[in-house]
Every structure is written in structure tokens, then in C-alpha cells.
Amino acid sequence: MIVVMKPDATAEQVDHMVAHIQSLGMSPQVLVGTQRTVIAAIGDERQGLAEVLEPGEGVDKVLPILAPYKRASSELTTERTVVKALGLSIGGVKIAAIAGPCSVESEAQIVGLAKTLKAMGATGLRGGAFKPRTSPYSFQGHKEDGLKMLATAREETGLAIVTEVMAPEHVPMVAKYADVLQIGARNMQNYQLLQAVGDSGKPALLKRGMSATIDEFLLAAEYILDRNNPNVILCERGIRTYEEHTRFTLPLATVPYLQDKSHLPVVVDPSHGTGKAKLVAPMSKAAIAAGADGLIIEVHDDPEHAMSDGSQTITPAAFAGLMAACKRVAEAVDRTM
Amino acid sequence: MIVVMKPDATAEQVDHMVAHIQSLGMSPQVLVGTQRTVIAAIGDERQGLAEVLEPGEGVDKVLPILAPYKRASSELTTERTVVKALGLSIGGVKIAAIAGPCSVESEAQIVGLAKTLKAMGATGLRGGAFKPRTSPYSFQGHKEDGLKMLATAREETGLAIVTEVMAPEHVPMVAKYADVLQIGARNMQNYQLLQAVGDSGKPALLKRGMSATIDEFLLAAEYILDRNNPNVILCERGIRTYEEHTRFTLPLATVPYLQDKSHLPVVVDPSHGTGKAKLVAPMSKAAIAAGADGLIIEVHDDPEHAMSDGSQTITPAAFAGLMAACKRVAEAVDRTM
Amino acid sequence: MIVVMKPDATAEQVDHMVAHIQSLGMSPQVLVGTQRTVIAAIGDERQGLAEVLEPGEGVDKVLPILAPYKRASSELTTERTVVKALGLSIGGVKIAAIAGPCSVESEAQIVGLAKTLKAMGATGLRGGAFKPRTSPYSFQGHKEDGLKMLATAREETGLAIVTEVMAPEHVPMVAKYADVLQIGARNMQNYQLLQAVGDSGKPALLKRGMSATIDEFLLAAEYILDRNNPNVILCERGIRTYEEHTRFTLPLATVPYLQDKSHLPVVVDPSHGTGKAKLVAPMSKAAIAAGADGLIIEVHDDPEHAMSDGSQTITPAAFAGLMAACKRVAEAVDRTM
């Protein structure tokens, strides 16, 4: 931690900060510059230390040196994590393809679609039973009935089920049916939920909050990892920016950046990331070229009549084309799909 | 709803959309322009209709006409809402001043501070017993013990207690002690929590999500209102932008804008909104001049040793100065404080 | 400057950076922490040094300590700047009120309006002769004829003329007629223009770029100051964010922040900052309460028929009301208007 004093900070203020840093168990070292004095605080830089030091008299700003996350960091865990659930494996050479409808609408729908997608190369099945909706007047999902339909689809196809859980008290129920518990972007900082998912022992697919920084994203993962659940998949799903021609802005540089800072696998959601069916295929290919460990894609037999998210959903036929195109790109970056 | 067809849309595609709109219970009207055909869909424009129409063949885009929220809207409820809890009243001529520490640290701390703040003109007491923290390694609050300390502070001062609730299952416990349930920015779209707070019947202080649009903010309020709980206070607490000199960007134009679109009262949080103690007073004055119905401010006897948020916390002495300054601005805009 | 080495940086890499820092005329000091080594580089921290050090082998990141601007900084120039042009004074106790149409449309229009505004208390007249327009098909301004009309309005009223200059080669012409040269948001980093305005010796009103940081804003001012032109007025006019209910997001915390970091006066443009006529008055009051040294406001006799920016333009009657309201707020913060 580097404490930068104001240009007019007094010797007393510097001394006070030195004592304060010592009282926190760190070792202070004072550097007198041409215009400013800075104090380096050497030792374990726990999260939140900056905000403790910043209100000090004569302090201008505090600059952290170490990353605030530990278990998610590639500094301490150097071996890359590979998350496995049934036949779904995320983080190895083979790129995962998780596909399915936004909402589970009926057993016939989800089972039929699962068979189709499996035949096309999907390795996981997504589908919402609990739907977080911006409006209380929108369709909220079939809840446990939806989960049962997903379980049936798994029985019929062997595909691992990836589905969202929205509240801590639902975790046991969702964990009973699902293979991977998805935490949605709106819940990335719902800490009770993160802990409950951590405690469930099930693999977690954690979506980046729509305005989360990388530190916040990895600290959210830390909440799960900290419950001794090592199976966390990070999912870049687009951030909110001033851009309005896409639903969100999908920043693919986060893929190699996260893979450098963390040992956790990273998947990309080009459906939410763009909000436009037409952009899903090019951004899927781009995600793979950037190094993504998997894709999660919304597919529906009849997007025009989907109960949610129709405009970003592609048809099975489009998905088949996307898979063929993505396989070629995967090979060009020494991966398989 | 206005459906804009692509320039090369066929007559069949237009006919198909006309039929689709009719099947949804709306009345379509086709307008043939010089370059485009557009179809106006007249009738009740439920939320989510745009996403149903957008994937249609030949459709370029869909433009909603009506606001997606109803109960929060000033169109249907023309009388302004005044929320009351003990002596705290938000939405009338008198501007509310809710003050207190980020975290409740001890009974002595919170009771002593409450007395001081009350004497200085505060009309509500804030203080966190459950703390949402970015890192699992940060102080998470004293939980129920903290709530009891807050209740003691109320007994001693008569100040209404405003405190955060973070999970649906905590609502009954928090509601037992608190007068106003605060929903934090990270939980603005935690729909189970919104509904649980709605069901509690307690007044709710709903913080704007850090990247929420106005529509999303008012739809979150709608989740509470829809449970027949009319006592919702909107709180602007700053949004995430590219600016880095403040913790968030505090957009005060939302105050008059929200007051125009909604009948709900609007308070401003200049502490989180700026993240810097020095900016709290000027932004408090600005919020009042912009028409805010209240302020919510972090105050601590010793910000340097606060357990959280020290850098944005002001001292009681600074709060006294702020109150005096704000009173003058309040009078200049025909309010009291 | 603090150079943070990677956790696995070698002793050779640290030595190399130490030598590199010395070769740049700075004095390096090595601090060995528990997990990282950091090197403090003591001495004059010129702008761009971080990007010179960052590519070094074994370097993780570089943290600047000093502000990159000098002449704009309140550290070196402690007396606040007051910019004067005719009767217009910006930076003292009296708050400036610069008003006028977006575009100068005709001599009758601008002279008539100037008289009206002067009577209502305006201390400066704004009006565009050169108009930067997003589209080549929009009205581009009356150019030199417009400048002459503005000069006539000054003759008739004594109001100082504030008008935009868009290209370095126009500076002499605009300087012939105008009292204050405005640099638009889109040109904030048009360095040739900044230098030409600096060389003109005329006071400059520099608008913040719509995605400029505070450092970039003050460095743009530095380009003017560096040509020995001390008369720079900073103008906050809103930034681009994800918000869509207003044209831009107007972040008033920049007013006290800029006044703390710099000695230059700060004015606010609530017309562009909101894009909505209805929000101009509340944000004008808020700007004054936040400590602004002036306002710049679009006024037109008939906004519905204005040649540009009608939706954010207020009528003279509304301006009169705004002035009366702002005077009261100004007094409440010990200013006059």
C-alpha cells in the first residue's frame, strides 16, 4: 500500500500515519520526494485497508499494490482449474458449448431442443426455470416444474444442466436438479447467494455484473471459493456502456486478462452480450479466437414465440452453422470443440 | 409500440407482423413511408412486448411508446407520495436528514452518535447491521446484535431507524427492529428481496443500482408497490461511469426527472455518490437545490477509525455545518429542513 | 512514480529498472514487500513517464504520484483566477450568467434577445456563429456574418460576447469580434486549436470533452495556459454515460473537485448537460449550490422554431424565472448574481 501525502502535509501528519500503519501490523517506510512525501506500508494488504488509511489527516490518496483477491488469483494457484460436470468440461483444450432456451417453457420443448442441440455438438444445456425479470409483469419462469423438465432433458441426452438460482433459499432445490448453478449478472454481488452456492458444493457459473470491475468480479468468485468450493466458471456477458446499438458491450479483452490474473476458466455469453441474434455467430467466433474456454448461447426452436429474450435467440439451424464455424476457429487456435 | 420494418421487408412479412400483433390483442395500423413501412400497435403495451416482436422476419427495430412501469408512474397516481415513519417524513415541504455511521460498531457508538445527530437536526438514523462487502475478508456487520443497538438508539432519541436488509429471509428480523428497510444498490434487482420487503409492509428506501436506468429503477420500485406497499422512497446514490476522481458519478438531474415521472419521493446519498468526505457538503446543497426530498449521509465520530467507508464519512462537527448550510439552501427553494 | 514489479520478477529485472529510472534523471528507491518488490522513483514526474516505464521486463504496473498538469494546478498557483471580459467577471463572488441562443440566426434575433437577457440580469451573451454539427446536412452557422451580428448586440447592450471557434485558422477572425473564445467539447483535445486560442490572448471558455477525465480536462487547459494565456474558464457540460433519459449526465461534483485541484473558475452548462428544457432550472440552482462560478444557458424567443438545440432551450420568460430562483440560491451560499 502506498500512502501519498498532500503537498502541504505536516511532519506531525506523516508521523501520525506512520504510527497508524504500524498499529495495523504493517511496516511503514517514508520516502521524501521533491514535491510529496509518500509512505509505503509493507505487509499483508488486506481488502479495505485503503479506505481505512484514506481519511487520515494530510493524506491525499492511497494506492493499493496487491490484488484484493487471493483464492481466485493465479499468483497463488498456478495450475489452471478445469470444472467438470457430467460430460461438460470447462477449462481444458476442448471448448464447451452450452446452449438452450432463455426460459424452459414445456417438457416437450426442452427435451426436443436438448436432443437437437446434443446432436449438433452442444456439451451443456442451459434453460431458465427461475427468471429474473426487470418487470414484475413479465413471465417469471416455471420454477420447480421447470427444473424437473430440465432433469428429464438430462436423462434423455446426458447433457449437463446449467440453470440459474436466484435466492439462497432456493439453492438446495436447484442443486437437486442442476449440474451447474448459474448466478446471474444482477446477483453477482448478492453475497448470501454466493455463499449458499459455495456451500452447495456444486460447480458455479458466475456471470459478471453489468458494471462490475475485474476486481469486483474476482472478489465475487472469492466468496464462492472461500466456502471451499473450487469449481467456479467465470462468464463474461457484456457490460453497460453508452453504446446503444447493442444491448450491452461485450469486451472480449477480459477473456485473456482474466485468464492471466486467475486460474479459473472463462466462458462468454454472446447472446446477452450483444442482444442481437445476428451478432451471436461473429462474437462466438471472436470469443474463441480470444481464448474463451466456452460459450453459452440462447437457442429456441421459434425465437419469435419465445417467452423471453427472443431478439437475441438463434434457431437450431443457426446454431448448427455457428458450431461448424466455431470448430474451424477453435482449430486455428489449437483448441477443439 | 411502433414496429419499424427493414427497407427490403416484403409484403408477406408486413402481413405476418400485422397478424402477430392482432394475435397479441393489439390493433395494428400500417404506415407506408417513403423508405420504410412502420406498423403502429395500438393497445396495452405490456413490458416485454418489444422483445416478442423484435425477432419477427423483416423487422428492423421496435420502439416502445409507453413507460413500462404503472404504479410508480405519475400518470396514474397524480398525488405525490409522502412516506412517514415515526418522526421521519419524506416527500413533503420539510427535507429529511438521515444520518449515521456506515456500520453499527457498538451500542455506545450508535446511541451516542444518535443523540448528537438528533441535536443537530437529523430526522432519521442510518447504520448498517448487515453489510454487503465486495470482499469476503471485510467486516460484514454485527447482524441482529447491530439491529438491537439501533433499536436502543431509537428508544433514546425517537429517531426512525433506516437500515439495510440483504436477503429475503432476513426481512422479518430486520423489520422487527427497523422503521425503514433499505435495499442496497447491489440488490436493486434482487427480486425476491424486493417482494419480501414489499410484503413486510414497512417503508422501503430503494437505492438505485449503480448502472440502472430510470426505467429499471422504477420497475424495481414497482416490484415493491405491486405487493400493495405504497411506501417507497427512491434514493439516487451515484452511477458507475468512466470518471475515476470520485467513487461514483452523482447525476442530480435524476432528482427532478424522477419527480416528474413518478409520485415517489427522492432522496440523495452524497456520501456514496462521491466517496469523498470533502465533496459531501457541496453535493448535499446541490441535491437540495435540485429538489431532493431528503439526504442520507454517513457520519462517524472518528472516520479514521471507522470499520468501513471512512474516506467518505464526515464528522459530527462537519455534519452540523452541513445542516446549517443546507437549511439556507432549503429556504432558498421554499423548503424547510 | 511507483513501479510495482510482478511477483515473479527477478533480481536482474529489478536492477534493470533501477538503472532505467536513474538514466531518466530520477532517484530510485527499492522496497521489498512480503509479496512484491516496488521501486519508488523520486524526482520530477513528467507526463508520459508511466508509459515509458510500464513496458519494462518484470513490471506489473506503474502508479503516478503527482498530477500531470502544472500551470492549472492549485498547488503551484494558490490565488484563484478571476477572468474578466468587459462587464463579465468569472471567479469572484458574483456568479456569471451567460445566456443566448444556440445559433445566431439574424441580427434582429440576437440584438433583441440580448437586450431582453441583459434586462433580466445576464452578464454575458452566448451565440454560435460557427456550429459544430454531428451531421453534414445540419445548419452550420452564419460564420463571419454571425460574428458581426454578435458584435452589434454587444454594441447595443455592452454584454461580453462568448462564441465558439472551431479551427485554428478561424481564431484571428473570431477574436476580432468576440470577448471570450469558446472551445467546444468535441474540440477539447484539438491541440492546434488550443494553442491558437492560447496565442490569441483572449479569455477562453474550455468545455469539458464528453468523455474527458479531470486530468485530461486540466491538461487541455494547460495547452492554453502554456502559451502564457492565464484566462481560462473551465466549463462542465455533461459527460457521456449509459444514461439515456438525459442527453448527457451532468456530474456537479466536478465543480468543487476542480476548484480544489485548480485555481481556474468553473462554469456549468445545464442546457447541454441535460438536453431537456425542463431540467435547466433545477440544475442551474444545483450548480450554484455546488459552488459554480457561472452558468451558460441556451435561451431563444421561440425554441420550437430555433435552428438548433430547441429541445434544451428555454424561453426568455423561463430565463427570468431561473434568474430570480438562482439569485436566492446564490445568496444562500454567500454569493451574488
Place this chain on the structure above:
Amino acid sequence: MIVVMKPDATAEQVDHMVAHIQSLGMSPQVLVGTQRTVIAAIGDERQGLAEVLEPGEGVDKVLPILAPYKRASSELTTERTVVKALGLSIGGVKIAAIAGPCSVESEAQIVGLAKTLKAMGATGLRGGAFKPRTSPYSFQGHKEDGLKMLATAREETGLAIVTEVMAPEHVPMVAKYADVLQIGARNMQNYQLLQAVGDSGKPALLKRGMSATIDEFLLAAEYILDRNNPNVILCERGIRTYEEHTRFTLPLATVPYLQDKSHLPVVVDPSHGTGKAKLVAPMSKAAIAAGADGLIIEVHDDPEHAMSDGSQTITPAAFAGLMAACKRVAEAVDRTM
């Protein structure tokens, strides 16, 4: 254009808007909905019409239907543009690779590097002679001397020269030496410069402004096209968002989006787009997979001693590796490189 009236708009206000629309040469059609009246204005929807209609009494909002750009639009020009300059061709099957240093530092540097890059497969040479720098104290480029060095490098290698022009008055000079005139992100809305580059007849590489929308970007291109210069290359170079781990956020979905809306070729700048040398290769591959028509990349023999932008600059060895990797991705999407 769709004019949405307020819920309480009077019949007189509707009639007034109908007359106003007619007076503007458009044909109004009134649609009475269940809660609102909307007026469709049919006819040529010129840019800026929305702002003319929006201030009308009783108007809530105005929704444009048509894109504001014409010459840049793929609706009117259906054949894709291929821009050619010497051996450089942008927009066909072969993906362009423009590489070179941020700044031209010496003749030996640029000629030597050009030879190296040419041998590695580069098809264009970039290098700054005029450097737009945030600070007046940073290196500003060798100006005409730098242009001469670039011309020498072209003579020696045959590579087309791509270099930035910063002011309208420099256009003739830069056009004398360069093959493609680059307009920087900070100048994307410097309209005099756009027109001067348009008039030069030289191909233009137009960088997206760091907070420009797609409409603004294509309208900037329109300024060049409107001077009968059809040779415009669009360049996505990253936008400013709240993300701080990269210098900018590089939104690759703009590549296919722009290619759908416009016939102009699109190149990507992963150097500025990320600001980090390590991310240049993955984002280059991703850009190609997303469909980019070219890359523009900063390469320097010794990034640690580059006069600018060292942290985002790669070495020739890294460029060779990048080219080999990109060729494989290009083939996987049926392109060559």
C-alpha cells in the same frame, strides 16, 4: 419520425404539431392509442428534425425511424467498398495488416522497421509524424521531417504509408507524403479536418471517437464522403467505459454491426483498444474472427525505449508470431492474410 404526445396533450396541441409537420414538408398521420396519441411524420427525415419537433407543446418525445447517414449507409450503396492505396487493399478477401511505431523517431528506425515488417507480411506502414498528446509537455512528433522519413520507408519497401493529420491546414502537406490520411479518435468530430481530408481525395482512415455512437461515427464518415471522397476506412479503436484494467474497452461487435449498416471497410486497432502489449495478439485474432477487414498495430524494435505508447507496443518478433496466428484464424473464416 414518430411524435409521441404526452398523456394530457390537448387536441389543439395535436393539431398544432400536425400543422408544424406539414409546414416542414412531411405528411402527418395521427394515431389515437389507448393512453397516448402519436403522430407519424412520413417523408424525408433529415438529421436534426427530432430536435425541431421535440420542443413542441404537448410533445413527450420524438422517435426517429431512419438512419441519419446516407452515403455511408448500406441501404443506398449495396456494393461493399474496397479502399486501395499502393499494395494496400482494405475490404476484400485479404485482411490488411498495417503495422509500425507509434511515433516516427528517426529515418534509420522507420526504414529498418518497415523492411522487417514487410518481410513479416505487413501490407501497410503506420507511424506518427504529428502526435496528438494529452499533455503539452509530451513529445509532439517530428512533423514534416517525420513525413519525409515515412516517404523514404515507402521507397525502400513499397509499403503504403498511413499517418495521422491533425489540422486542416496540414492536410496538403501530409497528403504529399502519405497514402492514407488517418484521422485520430480525438478529431473524429473536427469537422473542418474531415472536410479537408475529404477534399484531398486521399483515402482516409477514420478512427472512432472514444465515446462516439455508431450514428456519430458514420456521420463523421459522411462528412468525408460528402466531399466526393468515397475511400473511407472505419477504424474501431476502443471506447471509454468504466473498465480500468485496459486503457479502453474494445467492443468487437461493432465490426459486424458496422459492416451490416455500412458498405465501408472496418479495421481494428488492438494496440490502443487495449493499451497492453500482452492483449494485442488475442484481440487481433478475435478481431479477424469477428470479420475485421484489417488490423492496425503498434510495433517498435525496443518498446521500452519508444518515445510514446510503449506499454501497448509489441516487438517485431511478437508481430511475426501474431501474423502467423492471425493467418490461421483468417483461413478459418475464409479470408487470407
